Amino acid sequence: xxxxxxxxxxxxxxxxxxxxxxxxxxxxxxxxxxxxxxxxxxxxxxxxxxxxxxxxxxxxxxxxxxxxxxxxxxxxxxxxxxxxxxxxxxxxxxxxxxxxxxxxxxxxxxxxxxxxxxxxxxxxxxxxxxxxxxxxxxxxxxxxxxxxxxxxxxxxxxxxxxxxxxxxxxxxxxxxxxxxxxxxxxxxxxxxxxxxxxxxxxxxxxxxxxxxxxxxxxxxxxxxxxxxxxxxxxxxxxxxxxxxxxxxxxxxxxxxxxxxxxxxxxxxxxxx
Amino acid sequence: xxxxxxxxxxxxxxxxxxxxxxxxxxxxxxxxxxxxxxxxxxxxxxxxxxxxxxxxxxxxxxxxxxxxxxxxxxxxxxxxxxxxxxxxxxxxxxxxxxxxxxxxxxxxxxxxxxxxxxxxxxxxxxxxxxxxxxxxxxxxxxxxxxxxxxxxxxxxxxxxxxxxxxxxxxxxxxxxxxxxxxxxxxxxxxxxxxxxxxxxxxxxxxxxxxxxxxxxxxxxxxxxxxxxxxxxxxxxxxxxxxxxxxxxxxxxxxxxxxxxxxxxxxxxxxxxxxxxxxxxxxxxxxxxxxxxxxxxxxxxxxxxxxxxxxxxxxxxxxxxxxxxxxxxxxxxxxxxxxxxxxxxxxxxxxxxxxxxxx
Numbered sequence: 230x231x232x233x234x235x236x237x238x239x240x241x242x243x244x245x246x247x248x249x250x251x252x253x254x255x256x257x258x259x260x261x262x263x264x265x266x267x268x269x270x271x272x273x274x275x276x277x278x279x280x281x282x283x284x285x286x287x288x289x290x291x292x293x294x295x296x297x298x299x300x301x302x303x304x305x306x307x308x309x310x311x312x313x314x315x316x317x318x319x320x321x322x323x324x325x326x327x328x329x330x331x332x333x334x335x336x337x338x339x340x341x342x343x344x345x346x347x348x349x350x351x352x353x354x355x356x357x358x359x360x361x362x363x364x365x366x367x368x369x370x371x372x373x374x375x376x377x378x379x380x381x382x383x384x385x386x387x388x389x390x391x392x393x394x395x396x397x398x399x400x401x402x403x404x405x406x407x408x409x410x411x412x413x414x415x416x417x418x419x420x421x422x423x424x425x426x427x428x429x430x431x432x433x434x435x436x437x438x439x440x441x442x443x444x445x446x447x448x449x450x451x452x453x454x455x456x457x458x459x460x461x462x463x464x465x466x467x468x469x470x471x472x473x474x475x476x477x478x479x480x481x482x483x484x485x486x487x488x489x490x491x492x493x494x495x496x497x498x499x500x501x
Numbered sequence: 502x503x504x505x506x507x508x509x510x511x512x513x514x515x516x517x518x519x520x521x522x523x524x525x526x527x528x529x530x531x532x533x534x535x536x537x538x539x540x541x542x543x544x545x546x547x548x549x550x551x552x553x554x555x556x557x558x559x560x561x562x563x564x565x566x567x568x569x570x571x572x573x574x575x576x577x578x579x580x581x582x583x584x585x586x587x588x589x590x591x592x593x594x595x596x597x598x599x600x601x602x603x604x605x606x607x608x609x610x611x612x613x614x615x616x617x618x619x620x621x622x623x624x625x626x627x628x629x630x631x632x633x634x635x636x637x638x639x640x641x642x643x644x645x646x647x648x649x650x651x652x653x654x655x656x657x658x659x660x661x662x663x664x665x666x667x668x669x670x671x672x673x674x675x676x677x678x679x680x681x682x683x684x685x686x687x688x689x690x691x692x693x694x695x696x697x698x699x700x701x702x703x704x705x706x707x708x709x710x711x712x713x714x715x716x717x718x719x720x721x722x723x724x725x726x727x728x729x730x731x732x733x734x735x736x737x738x739x740x741x742x743x744x745x746x747x748x749x750x751x752x753x754x755x756x757x758x759x760x761x762x763x764x765x766x767x768x769x770x771x772x773x774x775x776x777x778x779x780x781x782x783x784x785x786x787x788x789x790x791x792x793x794x795x796x797x798x799x800x801x802x803x804x805x806x807x808x809x810x811x812x813x814x815x816x817x818x819x820x821x822x823x824x825x826x827x828x829x830x831x832x833x834x835x836x837x838x839x840x841x842x843x844x845x846x847x848x849x850x851x852x853x854x855x856x857x858x859x
Contacts (some may be wrong), residue, residue: 286607294723322727334722336715338784347715353708357736363703368515371707375514410726 246274255304282471325417514663514705566744572783574737575717583645586750616748623738
């Protein structure tokens with residue numbers, strides 16, 4: 230069993246650390262609709278954690294709870310060993326949780342470079358007056374963060390479109406730019422909401438490679454939602470399966486695959 | 502030909518991030534500055550100052566201010582006239598209360614006071630967006646004008662209800678009042694324009710500008726990357742109002758000399774500055790200058806051509822002026838909805854390759 234306190238070693242030999250984020254008995258209601266019903270799971274340091282489930286299972290709601298868009302009615306969110314009080318999304322971001330969106334949320338009016346640089350905003354602290362003068366501290370900070378941004382741009386192979394306005398890019402590249410923006414913040418936890426939605430096979434392969442590389446190179450903890458089962462089973466270390474707001478499975482891809490409830494949910498057995 | 506970046510390699514991020522990355526642009530900028538500071542002051546007379554340079558420079562400051570709010574941060578404001586009035590009245594009160602202090606300080610303080618008022622009226626932007634925010638700022642416009650009309654403390658209980666600028670100096674030279682020489686008033690405004698443009702550029706190219714633009718392009722995504730919408734929006738209102746307040750102070754003290762608030766800082770002023778920003782180009786400092794030039798200089802030019810060159814009657818020329826300016830605005834907006842700045846940008850792209858097609 231893998232529930233040891235110190236973590237575990239994956240099949241491909243990566244060391245997974247302790248718990249980074251823990252969701253305890255989360256319940257989220259919208260009026261009479263229960264989107265998430267008493268769900269608990271944890272995300273460990275350095276792992277790739279997938280959340281899967283049929284449409285309307287509450288996966289995106291779960292991600293929105295983690296990133297602070299929704300405040301659950303019941304349950305606790307623990308991040309890095311501390312119970313998290315209700316927070317606004319920008320406060321969550323400052324804690325070190327970055328995310329991408331299902332339908333891309335880039336800043337269309339800005340260039341790729343500027344979009345990536347916005348990911349560094351939480352690390353840029355000079356005040357209004359320092360920036361107005363520019364020469365000196367503000368410029369130094371800009372250059373320092375530009376170097377970090379360029380490293381990620383290099384890593385995701387988007388150097389050639391650095392100065393292109395985002396609005397002109399094709400879909401697959403936009404997804405990659407969004408990943409760059411999230412990644413450049415050096416997050417403690419990276420949330421990916423359907424990173425491969427609407428992509429062709431080639432783009433999916435690229436994206437999968439990038440996700441694995443990110444995890445490998447930077448040791449970034451990743452939680453992702455994805456519909457493509459093949460991708461999920463290949464990428465992730467552990468999988469949470471949701472259906473109708475409830476957790477019906479949790480474990481390694483192999484464990485989940487052989488779980489009867491999961492099979493029922495996906496093949497469609499009548500619920501009573 | 503010479504307008505080209507080939508061979509002009511950037512080896513540092515500082516070089517890459519500079520305002521004018523192309524050498525020719527940089528030289529042109531220095532030449533414009535040299536002419537503006539070194540040559541025009543010696544040639545300028547009262548007509549040129551009052552008809553052309555002062556309104557152009559002052560409107561340019563107002564347009565830069567509004568552009569930060571509307572063009573960079575995406576918060577539509579129709580309160581510009583009201584905020585200019587705040588700048589003007591703040592400047593007036595300061596000038597009369599502290600006659601010995603330099604005009605420089607007064608104008609900057611007037612900008613600061615306007616910034617505070619701007620933040621106050623910017624608070625609704627946290628809840629409402631787009632056209633609805635425009636309507637909310639309209640309330641600021643009407644309220645502020647009403648306030649300056651009704652509360653006689655603001656115009657020092659003068660019988661006419663007007664405010665008029667007494668003579669104040671900078672380093673011994675009169676800047677305001679009827680005796681102020683044209684070159685001094687011009688230089689005074691020019692210094693503020695140059696400083697405003699540089700500060701605006703510095704703010705918009707760095708972290709602050711990215712925060713504003715992030716809010717403009719998608720506020721939810723901005724929040725998710727750690728931008729606090731409260732501080733981002735209010736800082737845009739503050740910086741914008743600061744510049745607009747300076748423009749208002751200069752407009753009153755240096756350009757007009759005497760002001761009746763409803764006439765000068767009414768709703769039409771808000772629209773005028775907004776049109777400058779739209780015609781010039783949203784989200785562009787250069788566009789602010791272009792828009793101000795378009796709406797200030799074109800009528801003067803037309804008047805000179807129609808009345809001076811072609812000998813038309815003044816009233817006929819005045820009517821035609823409206824029609825021609827209106828027509829040109831429509832024409833420009835159809836040709837390039839993103840304003841003169843975009844037109845300029847496209848021209849530059851073409852110039853880079855000229856005379857080759859690709």
